[in-house]
Amino acid sequence: MTVYAHPADTITNCGGTLARHADAGDEIVALILTHGGRIHANRYAEEWRKDNPDEAIAAAGLDDIVEFKKAELRRAADIVGISRVVTLDHDDSSAALQDSLVDEVAAQIAAERPDVIICDYPQNPVVAGNTHTVATTTALAALGRAGTYLRNLDGQSEYHVKQVFLTSLPVYPVDGLSLFGVRNDVFVDITPVVGRKIAAMDCFDSQGYSGLFARKLIESANGEAGRAAGVNFAEGYYRLYNETHGTLPVTPAAMEVDPLTRHVSYSRIDLRREYPV
Template sequence: MASRPIRLLLVGAHPADTFDQAGGTLAHHVAQGDQVTVVSVTTGVRSHDWELIDEKDRGGRRLDVEQRVRAEREKKLVELKKACEILGIEDVRTLDFDDDQELLREELVAAVAEVIREIRPDVVITHHPYEDWGLKLHATVGRATMFAYRKAATAGRGNALPPHRVPAIYFMNPTAYVGVTLSNAFAARIDLYVDISDVIDRKVKAMDCISSQYYGGSYARKRAEAADGHYGANAQVPYAEAFQRYWQWVTYTLPVSDFEIKRMEEPIEESMNRQGIMTAAYIPLPEGAVPASYEIEKELYDI
């Protein structure tokens, strides 16, 4: 591990992407004194303000979307900052690109490179460049960040900040959506889990802040159990976040943690008990939130 506090930069496509796949990990780094900056490339208003999309669906042409977009932008940023505050993250930014422009473009690469030169991170976290075949904004932002780290290491144009070379890059939740793109699985793998069991309550409460996407309440708790709990089961802990390194480890000796040794020496019962811990499901719902309910309508499945 580094002998000094490190600087981390997370580049996400939409506001919630800055913490919903790596927020527990970032909370750990904040707690140990590292500098954390999160950047949302877009404000997510056009594609990830599901309240607005539902409203447009009901209102049709009568709804002035552009006027609402301006107002909802501020709401999305307030949600983001409130969520990050719960995790201890203070440096929260947006590049303010429109989220309905999903193609890779030079101005996006340049904007991310400028942030890299400014922050001078030791670690960059972003989306896998080929998430879901690369046909979504997450993947575009992942690719833009990979081009940007190279661009940031060059002399640059005009009065660019001094170049910076990034020591480590991680892709968060690298196998996201790979279930529907199995032929691309060779490009995505998980080679690191971070145990976030001690901060899962804060991550759930951060998710509660994203009301524009209906993340709060029952969904935040179910998602924590289904996603972070799934990765936790793979790592034999209650909750975990998954990452893929871009570059290989370079060490003086072969690394193995005390936990990895303990995991193999302990009784199987102890491991199973640890994996069975459920915390997120029992975190109290936000005030006024109604528990989710669902009843199967079998006739809807008739073909």
């Protein structure tokens, strides 16, 4: 399950990872907390800048804008392989943790019973105007609430997810010492599905995410994460919970990588040539 503030966030942050899980047969539920009508409303703001704006676009109300964005998300979800999209449709100017919304998210978590939750790495919670941070603090509070359900009182049993992966931590160094351990500690190689992530981002035309921006974002953000991971394109994560193993874990990627030549192998894809606008 992904828990994000706005319609496009699931795709931009972890669309490649979701595509790989979909290909592996996993069920994916995308939970979107707000309607996203005001965020990145390029299609409508830019129309007003024209000398002769299209009346149908310029006069669009909130319901029209929201439905247009939901249609974009549905198309993107189909491309990536998201099984189900759940939209709670709260206002996207929310700036504080709300008990009622925590209850809604907790109920969704308890109903879906996901093994994994993916959401944004939260900024300092005093940055109250950042709806991404509000969304994540809501999700974390909901996890705690779902973990205290009692069937006698709530009609359903407690539920605990196995792991939470936080996206968008803007730190990519490849060792655990340079920033005293704060870094993305898990990378998912999205190179095999990068074309699908581009196609999914191209669906969000109303936000100006289609075309050049989609390719620039993936080249820069996923390309830099790929450099740290030793692959062409990757998505980085920070694990909320520690992990327990029977022996010290070493990944297949770590066993197979050639440190001498990986900088050549992870530089082989010309994204804009292979996926032109």
